[in-house]
Amino acid sequence: MSSFSSPTRQSGKGIIIIFLVNFYNVIKKSIGVIIAFGVVVERKTILENKILIVLISVGILSFFIIHAILTYRHFKFHITTTNFYLTKGILKKENTVIPKATIQNIYIKQNIIQQLINVVALNVETAGDETTEIEIKALSKVQAAQLKQELLVNNTPKTSANNDAQPTVFHKPSAKKIILEGFALNHFKTFGVIITVLYSFFQQNRHYIENLKLEDKVKHWYLIDDNVFFKISFFVILSIIITILISAGKTFFVNYNLSVVEKNNNLEIKKGLLKKTHLSLTPSRIQNIDIITNRLRKHLDLYTIAIKQAMTDKKTKDNFSIIALNKTQIHVFLDKIYANYNSQNTTGLQKPEPYYVRLLILFMSLIVLGINIIAFLVLKEQFWVVNTFLLPFAFFYIYIKYKKIYYCISDNYITVGSGLIDTKTEITAHHKIQMVRYSQSMFQKLKNIASVKIYTASNEVNIIYVTQRKAIAITNYLLYKAESSNKDWL
Amino acid sequence: MFSNQQIPTKDIPSFKDVTFKPIPRVYLKAMLINKILIYTILFGILLIVSYSVKSKRVDLYFPIIFPALGLIASADIVISVLGFSKRAYAIRTKDIMYKQGLIVHKLTIVPYRRIQHTDVSRSFIARKFKLANLNIYTAGEAGDDLSIKGLAHVEAQKLSSYLVEKINEHV
Numbered sequence: 270m271s272s273f274s275s276p277t278r279q280s281g282k283g284i285i286i287i288f289l290v291n292f293y294n295v296i297k298k299s300i301g302v303i304i305a306f307g308v309v310v311e312r313k314t315i316l317e318n319k320i321l322i323v324l325i326s327v328g329i330l331s332f333f334i335i336h337a338i339l340t341y342r343h344f345k346f347h348i349t350t351t352n353f354y355l356t357k358g359i360l361k362k363e364n365t366v367i368p369k370a371t372i373q374n375i376y377i378k379q380n381i382i383q384q385l386i387n388v389v390a391l392n393v394e395t396a397g398d399e400t401t402e403i404e405i406k407a408l409s410k411v412q413a414a415q416l417k418q419e420l421l422v423n424n425t426p427k428t429s430a431n432n433d434a435q436p437t438v439f440h441k442p443s444a445k446k447i448i449l450e451g452f453a454l455n456h457f458k459t460f461g462v463i464i465t466v467l468y469s470f471f472q473q474n475r476h477y478i479e480n481l482k483l484e485d486k487v488k489h490w491y492l493i494d495d496n497v498f499f500k501i502s503f504f505v506i507l508s509i510i511i512t513i514l515i516s517a518g519k520t521f522f523v524n525y526n527l528s529v530v531e532k533n534n535n536l537e538i539k540k541g542l543l544k545k546t547h548l549s550l551t552p553s554r555i556q557n558i559d560i561i562t563n564r565l566r567k568h569l570d571l572y573t574i575a576i577k578q579a580m581t582d583k584k585t586k587d588n589f590s591i592i593a594l595n596k597t598q599i600h601v602f603l604d605k606i607y608a609n610y611n612s613q614n615t616t617g618l619q620k621p622e623p624y625y626v627r628l629l630i631l632f633m634s635l636i637v638l639g640i641n642i643i644a645f646l647v648l649k650e651q652f653w654v655v656n657t658f659l660l661p662f663a664f665f666y667i668y669i670k671y672k673k674i675y676y677c678i679s680d681n682y683i684t685v686g687s688g689l690i691d692t693k694t695e696i697t698a699h700h701k702i703q704m705v706r707y708s709q710s711m712f713q714k715l716k717n718i719a720s721v722k723i724y725t726a727s728n729e730v731n732i733i734y735v736t737q738r739k740a741i742a743i744t745n746y747l748l749y750k751a752e753s754s755n756k757d758w759l
Numbered sequence: 760m761f762s763n764q765q766i767p768t769k770d771i772p773s774f775k776d777v778t779f780k781p782i783p784r785v786y787l788k789a790m791l792i793n794k795i796l797i798y799t800i801l802f803g804i805l806l807i808v809s810y811s812v813k814s815k816r817v818d819l820y821f822p823i824i825f826p827a828l829g830l831i832a833s834a835d836i837v838i839s840v841l842g843f844s845k846r847a848y849a850i851r852t853k854d855i856m857y858k859q860g861l862i863v864h865k866l867t868i869v870p871y872r873r874i875q876h877t878d879v880s881r882s883f884i885a886r887k888f889k890l891a892n893l894n895i896y897t898a899g900e901a902g903d904d905l906s907i908k909g910l911a912h913v914e915a916q917k918l919s920s921y922l923v924e925k926i927n928e929h930v
Contacts, residue, residue: 703897708865726898752853
C-alpha cells in the first residue's frame with residue numbers, strides 16, 4: 270500500500286546536495302585556517318610547487334565526493350502504519366524511530382541549489398530535543414508530497430468529518446501589503462546593527478572616502494559649514510535609509526507570495542522568493558501565539574501572528590509567522606485556533622501593582638545617572654545637554670511600558686500584553702502549561718508583591734508584580750486547570 | 760480579583776498549605792567544600808598570573824581584582840549558608856514542588872503529567888557524601904527544567920522511580 274514500506278533512499282541528486290552543503294559548511298568553518306595557511310604558503314614560496322597544490326585540492330575534493338556518496342548510500346528511511354524509521358551514518362550508525370503521532374511539523378523547503386536541480390528537502394520535527402529533527406535533503410516534489418501525506422495519515426485523528434473538505438484560502442496578502450508591512454516594522458534593532466557596521470566601515474576606509482571629497486560637494490550645495498554636524502547627520506540618515514531598505518527587502522523576500530490555506534483542519538503556509546518554504550500546522554499542536562503590531566502598523570491595520578510549537582528551533586521560528594493580517598482576520602484566526610476565545614469569562618484586563626512603576630523609575634534613574642556620568646567625562650560642563658533627549662525618553666519608556674502591560678485570565682486562556690515600540694499580545698491555553706514558578710524577592714515580600722512565570726513547551730509567559738494573594742490564587746488556579754484537563758498538551 | 764465560575768477559588772487546593780521537606784543538612788557541607796575548592800583554584804590561577812605578568816599597566820589592576828574576588832567569594836558563601844534553610848521540596852498527588860532562594864525566593868511546580876523523563880546525577884563530592892541531584896525534564900526549553908539538588912542518594916532514586924511510575928500512568 271505505502272510506497273515507502275521498504276527502506277528507501279532519497280533521490281540520487283541528493284549526492285550533489287550533500288556534497289555542496291558539506292563542502293560549504295567545512296569551508297565556512299575553516300575559512301580562517303585556510304587564509305592563515307595561504308599566508309604561510311606565500312611566505313615560504315611553496316606556491317611555485319603547483320603540483321602539490323593541485324594534488325591537495327584533488328584529494329580534498331574526492332574526500333568530499335566519496336563522503337557524499339557514502340552518506341547517500343547509508344541514508345535510508347521507511348514508514349510503517351505507526352512509525353517513521355531512519356537509518357544513517359557511515360561510521361557512527363544511527364537508528365531513529367519516530368512514532369507518527371509525535372510528529373510536530375513536516376515542511377518542505379527548497380534552497381537555490383535545490384531549485385536548480387528540481388528537488389525539495391523535507392523536514393520532520395518532533396517535540397524532543399533538537400537532534401531528533403530529521404532532514405531528507407533531496408526528494409522529487411511528487412515523492413515529498415506523498416511522503417508528507419503518509420506521515421500525516423495517523424497524525425490528525427480529529428479530522429474525520431471534513432477530510433475531503435475543499436481547501437479554502439484564509440489569507441493571501443498583496444505584494445504591496447507585504448512591502449508596506451516591511452516598511453512599518455520596528456526598525457530599532459536593525460538600526461543598531463547597521464549603524465555599527467557602517468561606523469566600522471567608514472573608520473576602515475577613511476582615506477578612500479575622504480579622497481572622494483563628497484563632503485565638499487554636498488557642503489557646497491547646502492552651505493553647511495559645521496563639519497561635525499554634517500558628518501553625524503549624513504551618517505545617521507544613511508543608516509536610516511539602509512536599515513529601512515534592508516528590513517523591507519528582507520520582509521519582501523521571506524514573505525513573497527505568502528498564502529495561508531485551510532485544508533483538512535490544517536493550516537498550510539507557503540511563502541518565500543529565494544528560499545521557498547511550505548509548512549503545515551495542526552491547530553491542536555500550537556503551544557501559544559503572539560500577536561505583534563506597533564503604532565504605525567495598527568494605523569495601517571497590519572498585524573503579525575507568530576505561532577509557536579514545541580521545540581521549534583530558532584531558525585524555523587521565523588517561518589511560523591503570518592504577516593499583513595488585518596484586525597478582522599485576527600479575530601477569525603483566534604476563533605479557529607482557540608475555541609470561544611472571544612466569548613470567554615475573563616478577569617478583565619489586570620495591571621501590575623504600582624510597585625512595577627517604582628521599579629521602572631528606579632531602573633531608568635540608574636541609566637540616566639550612568640549616562641550623565643559618561644557625558645560629564647566626555648563633554649565636561651555641557652554634559653546636561655544629553656538630558657534634553659534622555660529625560661523625555663525615560664518618561665516615555667516608563668509611561669509606555671506600564672501602559673502596554675496587562676494580563677487577563679479566562680476559563681481556558683491566559684492573555685498577556687506587553688511591549689515598548691511593538692505591542693505584543695501573548696495567548697496561551699491552560700492545558701498547554703508545563704510548569705509554574707511563583708517567585709518573590711526579599712523586597713517584594715515586605716510589600717506583599719509576587720510574580721508568576723508560566724512555562725509551556727515553546728516559551729514562557731510572565732505575570733509580574735501582582736499582589737501576593739493574587740499570585741497565589743493564579744498559581745493554584747492554573748495548576749488546577751493544567752492538572753484536571755484531559756486535553757493533550759502536545 | 761479573578762474568579763472562576765465552576766469551582767470557587769477557595770476550594771482549589773493551595774500550594775501554600777503544603778508542608779515542605781527540607782534538603783538534608785549534609786548537602787550544605789558538600790556545597791561549601793565545592794565552593795571553597797572553586798574559589799581556591801580561581802585565587803591560585805590569579806596568583807600565578809600576577810606573578811608571571813611583568814607589565815606595569817596590568818599590575819595596577821591586581822590590587823582591585825583580589826579583594827573583589829574575595830568579596831564575591833565571601834558573599835556567595837554567606838548567601839548559600841543563610842539561604843540553605845529555604846531549600847525544600849514537596850510531593851502532592853498530582854505535582855512535585857521545589858523551592859529555593861534567599862534574595863529571590865522561587866517555588867517551582869511541575870505536574871506529573873508534563874514530565875518527559877527524569878535522571879539522577881552525582882558529582883564526585885556528592886558521591887563522597889552519598890548525595891545526588893534529581894533532575895526532572897519537561898518538554899520546555901532546556902535549562903528551564905527542575906533540578907532538586909543534594910537529596911540523599913536513596914531518596915533521589917526512590918523519588919525518581921516514583922515519578923517514572925506516575926508518568927507511565929498517564930501514557
